[in-house]
Amino acid sequence: MIIILKKETEKKDIDIILNKIKENNLEPLYLPGIEKIVIGAIGDERVLATLNLDALPFVERILPVLTPYKLVSRDFKHEDTIINVKGVNIGKEFVVMAGPCAVENEQQLTITAKSVKKSGANVLRGGAYKPRSSPYSFQGLGVQGLKLLKKVGDELNLQVITEVISPETAETVAEYADILQVGTRNMQNFDLLKRLGKIKKPVLLKRGMSATVEELLMAAEYIMSEGNHNVILCERGIRTFETATRNTLDLGIVPLLKQKTHLPVIVDPSHATGIRALVAPMAKAALVAGADGLIIEVHYNPEAAKSDGMQSLYPDQFDALMQNLKILAKVSGKEMR
Numbered sequence: 001m002i003i004i005l006k007k008e009t010e011k012k013d014i015d016i017i018l019n020k021i022k023e024n025n026l027e028p029l030y031l032p033g034i035e036k037i038v039i040g041a042i043g044d045e046r047v048l049a050t051l052n053l054d055a056l057p058f059v060e061r062i063l064p065v066l067t068p069y070k071l072v073s074r075d076f077k078h079e080d081t082i083i084n085v086k087g088v089n090i091g092k093e094f095v096v097m098a099g100p101c102a103v104e105n106e107q108q109l110t111i112t113a114k115s116v117k118k119s120g121a122n123v124l125r126g127g128a129y130k131p132r133s134s135p136y137s138f139q140g141l142g143v144q145g146l147k148l149l150k151k152v153g154d155e156l157n158l159q160v161i162t163e164v165i166s167p168e169t170a171e172t173v174a175e176y177a178d179i180l181q182v183g184t185r186n187m188q189n190f191d192l193l194k195r196l197g198k199i200k201k202p203v204l205l206k207r208g209m210s211a212t213v214e215e216l217l218m219a220a221e222y223i224m225s226e227g228n229h230n231v232i233l234c235e236r237g238i239r240t241f242e243t244a245t246r247n248t249l250d251l252g253i254v255p256l257l258k259q260k261t262h263l264p265v266i267v268d269p270s271h272a273t274g275i276r277a278l279v280a281p282m283a284k285a286a287l288v289a290g291a292d293g294l295i296i297e298v299h300y301n302p303e304a305a306k307s308d309g310m311q312s313l314y315p316d317q318f319d320a321l322m323q324n325l326k327i328l329a330k331v332s333g334k335e336m337r
């Protein structure tokens, strides 16, 4: 439920409402906006209805939140959420995260990271724990991979993002990474989501390969309801009848999500297509569709990549794409460094 207070409401009156909500074992949320003061109350709406809050003189309106997700909803928070990751403002400027699918060794990571940095990437990606379809495929370097990622990120002054695949390893990953990625296979790993909600580092939540928009938003709600409001959503393609591409990029959900939620939305054209030649066109389409950023696989030598070489861009392709994105950002009224 959303309680909208008159603009001039004093702090003592705001506290009256917050306390009433708490006394009834509901969770209060104070969301001061520029135009209005909004108080959220999470929990059983029937209890709230009995409190007669609309009788208070400083209450302007009370609105039910009709969606099953609350904290995630734009009804709850009108302004865009901006997540500041050491100076990179996700949700404000157009952010590009790039790097190899997996951290393979120091040389591979360093060469690739230097090239993406030179081309203008803001965040370095690289998996240390790889959730592979086959148990016989490369599973990632684990903690050694995390250490390499942090080392190279620090050397090049790049923020780093990497995937967390289990609640047990979440704290360890959080020691090294600036953004924690939840992969498509774990979007509904609720124990993991709850753990990440407690850790409070920014989380990039990828859409499950067969998840609906509502399921994606409810997964984000899991993280936020534990206290971590720094969630970035990511469309990375879904399973359809079409097998000509690895997945089907569902670009329509980008503007749809921007309506439904205040959270930043980014697109992964690499896993969405699985085909190198399709990555740049879909990356550009994502920007124009209103995405807040991209996460793209780049490898200095894709033929030798231990995973996802087919969809990894060569550094010069990534560089050309970045130049094009900068032009598109300008005409789309987006900030891009």
Ligand code: PEP
Pocket (backbone or CB within 6 Å): 101, 127, 131, 182, 183, 184, 185, 206, 236, 268, 271
């Ligand atoms: C990845 O980013 O390397 C990855 C495994 O992504 P997804 O979870 O979208 O398949």
Ligand code: MN
Pocket (backbone or CB within 6 Å): 101, 102, 271, 297, 307, 308
């Ligand atoms: Mn990959």
